[in-house]
Amino acid sequence: MVILTAALVFWRGGTFGVVSDAVCPYEKARVWFNRTVLVRLKALAARSSNAARCAMLEREVERLRLDTDRVERLECEVERLRRTVGVSFTGNVRCLPAAVLSRGGTTALWQTMRIGKGSSDGIRQGDPVVVPEGVVGRISRTAPHSSEVLLLTDSNSRIACELEVPSEGLGTVRGILYGGNARLSRPKNSEKKSDLSLLYVIEPLQLRYLDREFTPPPRTRIITSGLGGSFPRGLTVGYLLDSSMEPDGLTRRAEAVPAADLASLENVFVLTAQEAANAR
Amino acid sequence: MPDKLTVFALLFNLLAAAVFQDTLPALGGAPVKIVLLTAVALHASAFRPKRYAMLAAILAGGFTDVLGGLPPLCTVSFLVMMLGVTRLFARILHDPHLPHWVLFTAVTAVLQGIWTRLWIGGDGATALQTVARWCVLFASGAIAGGVGFSWCGLVDRLSGLKKPVEEDNGIVWSENNR
Numbered sequence: 001m002v003i004l005t006a007a008l009v010f011w012r013g014g015t016f017g018v019v020s021d022a023v024c025p026y027e028k029a030r031v032w033f034n035r036t037v038l039v040r041l042k043a044l045a046a047r048s049s050n051a052a053r054c055a056m057l058e059r060e061v062e063r064l065r066l067d068t069d070r071v072e073r074l075e076c077e078v079e080r081l082r083r084t085v086g087v088s089f090t091g092n093v094r095c096l097p098a099a100v101l102s103r104g105g106t107t108a109l110w111q112t113m114r115i116g117k118g119s120s121d122g123i124r125q126g127d128p129v130v131v132p133e134g135v136v137g138r139i140s141r142t143a144p145h146s147s148e149v150l151l152l153t154d155s156n157s158r159i160a161c162e163l164e165v166p167s168e169g170l171g172t173v174r175g176i177l178y179g180g181n182a183r184l185s186r187p188k189n190s191e192k193k194s195d196l197s198l199l200y201v202i203e204p205l206q207l208r209y210l211d212r213e214f215t216p217p218p219r220t221r222i223i224t225s226g227l228g229g230s231f232p233r234g235l236t237v238g239y240l241l242d243s244s245m246e247p248d249g250l251t252r253r254a255e256a257v258p259a260a261d262l263a264s265l266e267n268v269f270v271l272t273a274q275e276a277a278n279a280r
Numbered sequence: 281m282p283d284k285l286t287v288f289a290l291l292f293n294l295l296a297a298a299v300f301q302d303t304l305p306a307l308g309g310a311p312v313k314i315v316l317l318t319a320v321a322l323h324a325s326a327f328r329p330k331r332y333a334m335l336a337a338i339l340a341g342g343f344t345d346v347l348g349g350l351p352p353l354c355t356v357s358f359l360v361m362m363l364g365v366t367r368l369f370a371r372i373l374h375d376p377h378l379p380h381w382v383l384f385t386a387v388t389a390v391l392q393g394i395w396t397r398l399w400i401g402g403d404g405a406t407a408l409q410t411v412a413r414w415c416v417l418f419a420s421g422a423i424a425g426g427v428g429f430s431w432c433g434l435v436d437r438l439s440g441l442k443k444p445v446e447e448d449n450g451i452v453w454s455e456n457n458r
Contacts, residue, residue, distance in 0.1 A: 019298075019346040026299045106298065107348030108306035108313045109400070141349075148349070 020114070020143035027101040028116055080132055093232060096121060096270045101146065111137075111154035111179065115268060118145045126230045128271045134236040134259030135159070135224065136268050147270075151262055152237065153205065154179045160228035161207060161237055164221040165214075173214055174225050177237060177256065178206040204241055204255040212252045216243055222256055232271065286328065289439050290336055293320045293432050298343040307420050312413065314420045315389045317344050319428025321359045322385055325366035326376075327436070337363050354399040358392055382425035389421025390414050 009018055043066060098117040105112060117123055119142040129136040129149045137157065140150040150157055157179035162172050180203035207222060220240040226233030236259045243254035297316035306313055317340040324336030341356030348355075369384055370376060376384070393413065405413070436442035 015342070015346050015352075019343060022295070023298050023302055023343075023347065026295070027303055030299070030303060102302045104306050104311075104313065105348040106301045106313060106317065106344045107350060107396070108311045109396070110349050112349060114302070 016141050016148075017143040020141075020146045020148075021118075024101065024114075024116065024143070024146040027114070028099070031099055031101060031116070093271045093273065094122075096123065096272050098147075098268055098270055100265050100268060105148075110156075111151040111262075112140065113149050113151065113265070115147050115149055115270070116145070117270060118143045118147050120144045122272045123147050123270050124272070127273075128231045128235070129268050130235060130271060131260045131265060131268055133261065134238065135231065136260055136262065136265065138230060139270065149268070152177070152179060152258060153262060158228075159231060159237060160225045161222050162225040163210070163216055163240070164223055165216075172225075173211050173216065174227070175207045175210045175254070177222065178208060180205055204257055205238060207240065207254040207256050208246070208251065210243070210252040210254060212245065212250065214252070216240055216254060218242060221259075285439055285441060286332055287335075289435050289441060290324060290328070290332060291339075293323075293435055294336065294339050294343065296431075297340070297428065298347065301344075302347050307416055312393070312416045312420050314427070315385070315392065315424045316428050317341075318355075318359065318388060318392060318421075319385050319424040320432060322362065322366050322381070322388060322425075323429055323432040325363045326370045326381070327432075330363075333363050333367075334360065350396065351399055354396060355392070358395045362388060362391075378426070378429055381429045382422050385425025385428065386418045386421035389424065390417045393417040 009015055046062070096117060098115040098121075101114045101116050103113045104110070105114070115129070123139055123142055125139055125142055127139045129138060135152055137149045137151040137154070139147050141148040152159060155178075157177075159177040160174070161177045162174045165171075165173055210216070218240060222237045222240060224231040224233055224235045224237055238256040238258045241255040241257060243252055245251075246253050294317065297320045301313055301316045304314055321333075321336045321340035325333040328336065337359035338356055341353075341359045344350065344355040345352055366384070373380060433442070
């Protein structure tokens with residue numbers, strides 16, 4: 001029994017692979033149930049309540065309304081996919097869609113989420129995860145059929161970024177984007193902010209090591225610089241809120257918000273290397 | 281007590297708890313989830329023989345650590361420690377009822393939160409934030425205790441692991457009431 005367990009753990013790529021794949025089918029079943037059965041049950045309940053009150057004509061109106069909703073949903077999906085296709089990726093990168101299974105694991109101590117694709121689909125540790133609106137994070141752990149994504153809001157997240165400077169002649173303004181809640185030395189003017197957040201307020205991202213001579217305007221778009229190696233250049237990461245000098249006065253830091261709404265993600269796209277996809 | 285049935289019921293409860301705890305969103309926006317796995321481990325510690333209680337503590341802790349991104353043995357060691365405390369609690373109170381277990385699980389959840397924080401290190405939270413987190417942990421533990429112990433009790437009754445309580449004279453009341 002022990003040998004069999006050890007062999008299973010070795011074959012599945014560690015305990016995370018075994019445990020994650022043990023739970024993964026049930027979570028996939030839940031997602032499928034919510035998206036297929038529950039939606040239809042709700043529609044059925046709505047239909048029957050209307051049928052009790054109305055005649056066939058009203059039922060027809062309801063059916064048409066459902067059709068209209070469906071068409072609107074499809075239009076939104078088409079629009080989203082069009083925007084996704086429109087994102088320009090450099091190099092041999094493949095966009096792999098994956099459903100979000102859970103957020104935060106069993107503890108919610110880290111800003112992570114689990115997706116329904118794994119190493120058997122060509123996903124590797126460090127692969128970027130994006131949505132049409134912007135970067136979500138990167139793959140931190142993989143199992144054969146599921147993976148864990150470290151969100152860019154996690155305090156352990158670091159992404160090499162640059163500012164999309166509006167005017168010519170300023171050159172490139174680069175920095176490193178730190179996740180929220182990172183233990184950083186704060187400038188004096190923002191020390192009071194932590195007292196206001198009683199429980200768990202997602203703190204803004206910190207863009208550090210910017211050029212001290214340049215004061216970026218608010219709402220400046222932050223994009224990946226491609227220097228870190230894992231993210232291709234030009235992906236939208238977030239938008240700048242405010243900037244101030246570091247306590248040591250050598251560089252400038254800025255606060256930023258993520259471009260993607262990380263709380264309401266249902267599907268994400270993993271950017272995998274093309275050779276891994278071809279080898280599969 | 282049939283051994284295979286006990287193990288099957290235990291694994292079923294643990295897997296269900298792992299799936300629900302992993303899938304449920306964080307409680308009230310706080311970095312806390314409802315500790316269903318802990319509740320299942322405590323139920324096993326209270327109502328199962330020692331070897332099954334130990335198995336439940338190790339598996340529940342392992343699920344929590346692996347799926348929660350915690351250091352190995354962090355929750356396992358805590359639940360193994362709580363095994364003794366739970367059995368002592370059950371012995372002192374003779375026959376604790378559901379409200380007792382709800383309160384016990386709530387306190388355990390707070391202790392687990394403190395234990396986990398000691399393992400992974402502090403996050404620079406203020407005293408007010410820490411107290412607020414403890415309150416949320418207490419609430420999450422209470423919910424988990426109620427849901428977990430009720431669920432495990434239901435599975436025990438449905439599977440036949442738990443027999444109806446007999447009267448003092450050894451005759452089931454339904455037999456006596458004919």
